[in-house]
Amino acid sequence: xxxxxxxxxxxxxxxxxxxxxxxxxxxxxxxxxxxxxxxxxxxxxxxxxxxxxxxxxxxxxxxxxxxxxxxxxxxxxx
Numbered sequence: 001x002x003x004x005x006x007x008x009x010x011x012x013x014x015x016x017x018x019x020x021x022x023x024x025x026x027x028x029x030x031x032x033x034x035x036x037x038x039x040x041x042x043x044x045x046x047x048x049x050x051x052x053x054x055x056x057x058x059x060x061x062x063x064x065x066x067x068x069x070x071x072x073x074x075x076x077x078x
Contacts, residue, residue, distance in 0.1 A: 006014070
Protein backbone atom coordinates (compact mmCIF):
# COMPACT_ATOMS: atom_id res chain seq x y z
CA UNK A 1 0.00 0.00 0.00
CA UNK A 2 1.26 3.40 -0.90
CA UNK A 3 0.78 6.34 1.37
CA UNK A 4 -0.83 9.44 0.03
CA UNK A 5 1.51 12.42 -0.20
CA UNK A 6 1.37 14.83 2.71
CA UNK A 7 -0.48 18.07 2.21
CA UNK A 8 1.76 21.09 1.68
CA UNK A 9 0.96 22.64 5.07
CA UNK A 10 1.71 19.38 6.91
CA UNK A 11 5.10 18.95 5.20
CA UNK A 12 5.95 22.57 6.05
CA UNK A 13 4.89 22.02 9.67
CA UNK A 14 7.12 18.94 9.97
CA UNK A 15 10.05 20.75 8.36
CA UNK A 16 9.61 23.69 10.74
CA UNK A 17 9.51 21.35 13.76
CA UNK A 18 12.74 19.64 12.62
CA UNK A 19 14.46 22.98 12.00
CA UNK A 20 13.39 24.29 15.42
CA UNK A 21 14.60 21.12 17.16
CA UNK A 22 17.98 21.25 15.37
CA UNK A 23 18.40 24.93 16.27
CA UNK A 24 17.54 24.22 19.92
CA UNK A 25 19.99 21.28 20.01
CA UNK A 26 22.79 23.45 18.63
CA UNK A 27 22.04 26.15 21.22
CA UNK A 28 22.11 23.55 24.01
CA UNK A 29 25.48 22.26 22.77
CA UNK A 30 26.86 25.80 22.63
CA UNK A 31 25.68 26.45 26.20
CA UNK A 32 27.19 23.13 27.36
CA UNK A 33 30.58 24.06 25.84
CA UNK A 34 30.38 27.45 27.51
CA UNK A 35 29.59 25.83 30.90
CA UNK A 36 32.43 23.32 30.45
CA UNK A 37 34.93 26.13 29.79
CA UNK A 38 33.67 28.08 32.81
CA UNK A 39 33.90 25.01 35.05
CA UNK A 40 37.45 24.27 33.85
CA UNK A 41 38.40 27.90 34.50
CA UNK A 42 36.96 27.77 38.04
CA UNK A 43 38.78 24.50 38.77
CA UNK A 44 42.05 25.99 37.54
CA UNK A 45 41.58 29.07 39.74
CA UNK A 46 40.89 26.81 42.71
CA UNK A 47 44.01 24.68 42.06
CA UNK A 48 46.08 27.85 41.73
CA UNK A 49 44.70 29.26 44.98
CA UNK A 50 45.44 26.00 46.81
CA UNK A 51 48.97 25.90 45.40
CA UNK A 52 49.59 29.51 46.45
CA UNK A 53 48.12 28.94 49.91
CA UNK A 54 50.06 25.69 50.53
CA UNK A 55 53.00 26.26 52.88
CA UNK A 56 56.43 25.59 51.47
CA UNK A 57 57.99 22.41 52.85
CA UNK A 58 60.99 23.40 54.93
CA UNK A 59 63.47 21.52 57.01
CA UNK A 60 62.71 20.94 60.67
CA UNK A 61 63.24 23.95 62.85
CA UNK A 62 66.07 23.72 65.39
CA UNK A 63 64.82 22.34 68.69
CA UNK A 64 61.66 20.89 67.10
CA UNK A 65 60.78 17.43 68.40
CA UNK A 66 60.64 14.63 65.84
CA UNK A 67 59.05 11.22 66.02
CA UNK A 68 61.65 9.71 63.68
CA UNK A 69 65.37 10.31 63.46
CA UNK A 70 66.07 12.75 60.65
CA UNK A 71 69.86 12.47 60.65
CA UNK A 72 71.07 10.60 57.55
CA UNK A 73 72.92 7.38 58.16
CA UNK A 74 75.35 5.36 56.08
CA UNK A 75 72.50 3.56 54.29
CA UNK A 76 70.36 6.60 53.49
CA UNK A 77 70.32 7.55 49.84
CA UNK A 78 71.05 11.24 50.00
